[in-house]
Amino acid sequence: MLNKENPLSESDISRLIEMAWEDKTPFEAILNIYHLNESSLMRLMQTHLKPSSYRLWRKRVKERSSKHLKLRSPDINRDHCKTQYKISR
Secondary structure (H helix, E strand, O other), X not given: OOOOOOOOOHHHHHHHHHHHHOXXXXXXXXXXXXXXXXXXXXXXXXXXXOHHHHHHHHHHHHHOHHHOOOOOOOOOOOOOOOOOOOOOO
């Protein structure tokens, strides 16, 4: 979804930031929906967040194994929090 012909809209950027902050949304879900890998998402977050907010987000992500499908508990069988905005698939 992210390329020069089809840039992200403000609502897409807002949703990406929301998904990045959610503990239950893995990076793989963001990759599948928006075609952004973890490093591209990091650049987007760094661009759109205040430096202190970006540092807090990075610290939080490093402490959460649920942000990576391979590291998360098998007990977690969803890719987003059920109380959050529903992702259309």
